[in-house]
Amino acid sequence: MEKHETELITFKVQRYDPEKDNEPHFREFTVPSSRGMTVLDGLIYIKENLDGSLAFRTSCRMAICGSCGMLINNYPHLACHTQIEEFRSNTLTIKPLPNLPIIKDLVVDLIPFFDTHKAIKPYILRHDAEEMENPTTEFAQSPQALETLLQFTYCVKCGICISACPTSASDKLFVGPQALAQCYRYCADTRDEGEQERFPIVDTDHGVWHCHLAGACSEACPKGLDPALAIQLLKRRVVSRAIRLGRKQQPSSKVPPPTQTKPKVPFPEFTVKGAK
Amino acid sequence: MRNTYLWFVQLVTGVLIAVLLSIHMVLMHLDAILGFFGINVNDPTSWHSMIQRSNQAIWASLYIALLVVVLYHALNGLRNIILELTPSVRTERIVTWAIIVFGIIVFVWSSYVPIALLYA
Numbered sequence: 001m002e003k004h005e006t007e008l009i010t011f012k013v014q015r016y017d018p019e020k021d022n023e024p025h026f027r028e029f030t031v032p033s034s035r036g037m038t039v040l041d042g043l044i045y046i047k048e049n050l051d052g053s054l055a056f057r058t059s060c061r062m063a064i065c066g067s068c069g070m071l072i073n074n075y076p077h078l079a080c081h082t083q084i085e086e087f088r089s090n091t092l093t094i095k096p097l098p099n100l101p102i103i104k105d106l107v108v109d110l111i112p113f114f115d116t117h118k119a120i121k122p123y124i125l126r127h128d129a130e131e132m133e134n135p136t137t138e139f140a141q142s143p144q145a146l147e148t149l150l151q152f153t154y155c156v157k158c159g160i161c162i163s164a165c166p167t168s169a170s171d172k173l174f175v176g177p178q179a180l181a182q183c184y185r186y187c188a189d190t191r192d193e194g195e196q197e198r199f200p201i202v203d204t205d206h207g208v209w210h211c212h213l214a215g216a217c218s219e220a221c222p223k224g225l226d227p228a229l230a231i232q233l234l235k236r237r238v239v240s241r242a243i244r245l246g247r248k249q250q251p252s253s254k255v256p257p258p259t260q261t262k263p264k265v266p267f268p269e270f271t272v273k274g275a276k
Numbered sequence: 277m278r279n280t281y282l283w284f285v286q287l288v289t290g291v292l293i294a295v296l297l298s299i300h301m302v303l304m305h306l307d308a309i310l311g312f313f314g315i316n317v318n319d320p321t322s323w324h325s326m327i328q329r330s331n332q333a334i335w336a337s338l339y340i341a342l343l344v345v346v347l348y349h350a351l352n353g354l355r356n357i358i359l360e361l362t363p364s365v366r367t368e369r370i371v372t373w374a375i376i377v378f379g380i381i382v383f384v385w386s387s388y389v390p391i392a393l394l395y396a
Contacts, residue, residue, distance in 0.1 A: 171360040205359050205368060209283050235283070242280040 009033040009084055011042055013054065014095040015105050024102070026093075027051075033084045039092065040068050040079035043106075056106040063222055066156030069163070070106050071095040076160040078222040097163035113159050116175055120183040120201055125194025137254040139191045145252065152185035152230050154223045161217035161227050173206040177217035180208055181230035187237060190252035199238055208234050286352050289345040296342040330393040340387050351379045 009031050016024035029050050031042045040058055047054050056079070059065040063081040070079050073093055084092065100108040126132040161177040162168045168176050183202050187195050202208045208231060217227040240246030302310070307317045318325050329335040355375050359368055 167360065171363070173363050174360075203277065203279055205279060207279070209279050210356065210360060238280050239284050239287075242277060243284060 006032045006034050007090070009042065010091045011046060012091060012093045013043075013046070013106070014093075015054070016096075016102055017053075017104055018102075024095075035085065037084050038080055039070075039072055039077070039082050039084055039094070042084060042092070043079060043094070054106075055104040064156060066158030069097050069158040069160045069222075071097060071163070076163045076220050078158060078160070081222050097159055099163045099165070099168045100159060108159070110157075110159055113162060113176070113178070114157070116179045117157065117182060120175075120179050120186075120198055121194060122182045122186060124186065124189060124192050125197060126191075127193050136257075138257050139252040140255045141190055141252050145190045149185045149188045151225050152181050152227075154225055155182060155185075156223055158222065160220050160222060164216040164220035166214050166216060167210055167212055171206055171210060174210050175202055175204075175207045177211070177227035177231060180211065180234055181217075181225065181227035183208075184230040184234040184237070187234065188249070190249060193251075195237075195241065199241070202234065203238055208238060211235075282352060286349060289349040292345045293342070293349055296338060296345065299338065300342060327393065330390045333394065336390045336394050339390060343383065343386055347379050347383055351375050 011029045011031050012026050013029060014024050015021070015027050029046045031045050031050075033042060038061075040061060043054065043056050044058070047056075056070070057067040058080065059067045061080045063078050066078070068079040069076060071077075071094070072079065072082060073087055073089070074095075076097055079094075094106065096102050096106045096108045100110065100113065103109050124132075155178060157178065159178070161181075165174070165177055167174050180202060183198050186192050187198060211228070211231045213228060213232065215228045218225070218229065221227065236246070303317060303320050307320050310317055320326075320329075330339075355371060358371050358375075362368060362371060
C-alpha cells in the first residue's frame, strides 16, 4: 500500500471578532496535511484541535451547498472543493470573501446577496395565477430548450462570483453576476412569462448594463458556470425586447397530465409534539 | 427602459465610429497607398486641404457625424464609470446633467468652425 506523507502546512487565517477586535488580523496555525486533504479539512482540524473559536461556514463538504466560499491565497474558492496540494505551497492565506460584510472570522453576511437573488423572482412566473397555483396541464420542454439554460441552474449561491467581480467591488448597488445569471436562467425558460416583471429590476444603472465583461465570475465559479455569458445573453434579450427585434421565445407546449399518478405522500407528522 | 436605449445607442455608435474613424484614418495616414490606387488626396494634413474639405458639405457632415458619435460613445462610457463610484440617486443626476452640458459645450465649440466655413 502506498504510504502517504504528511506535510506541515501553515494556515494564515484572518480572524475578526466584532465584539473584541477593532480590525481583522491574521493568526497562524500549523496543520499536518496528507494527500487528498482539502482546505476545509484543514480548517476543521484547526477548529477541533487548535482553536475552537475559529468561525467558518460549512455543510455538505462536496461543493453542493455553497457554504464554504472563502479567499484562499487571494483567490475565491470553495474550501471543500480545493485540495491543499493544489497550491504547491507550505503557506495558505485564508480570508473571508471580499465584497461582502464580515460577521466573524471567515463568515460573511450573505443576507444582502440572497435579498438581491430573491428580488429578481427566481421562480417560474405565469400570467395565469390560477393555473400556476392549481395546474391542469403540464409543460413539455424539449432537451434543446433546456440546454440553453441548464448550466445556470447549477448555481449553488456561494457568493464566489460576487467576490470575484470587479464591478461588485466598486459599485455597492450592483445587482451582481449571480442574480443576473439567475434572471437570465428564468427569462430563458420556455415555461416562464415573467420577463416584464424581472426586466425593470435588472434594467437599471446598477443592473445588467454595469457588467464590464471582466469575466472574473466565470473564471472563479466553482461549479463551472458562465455567468458572464448569461449577462451578455440577458443584455441581448433586454435590448431585443426594447427595440422589438429578434426572435420571440416559443412558449412551451402544454401536455395533458399523466392519467395515472401516484397519490401524494402525506405530510409527515411533527416529531416534536406541540410544534406547528 | 432608458438604460436599454442608452446601451443600444452605445453599440450603434461603436459601429459608426469603426466606419467613420476608418475613413478618417485612411484619408489622413494612408494617402501614399491611396495615391498608388490613383486616388489623389493632395497632402490631406495641410491647412489648405483641411479648409477645402470643410467647405464641402459631404466632408463637413461626415466629420460632424464622427464628432457626435465619438462624443456620445465617450461621454456615456465616462458616465458609466463615474456612476459605478457614486451610490446615490442625487449624485447620479448631477453627473448625468454635468456630462450632458459638457457634451453640448464641446459639440458647439468643435462644430462651430466647420459649420461657419460651410456658409462662408
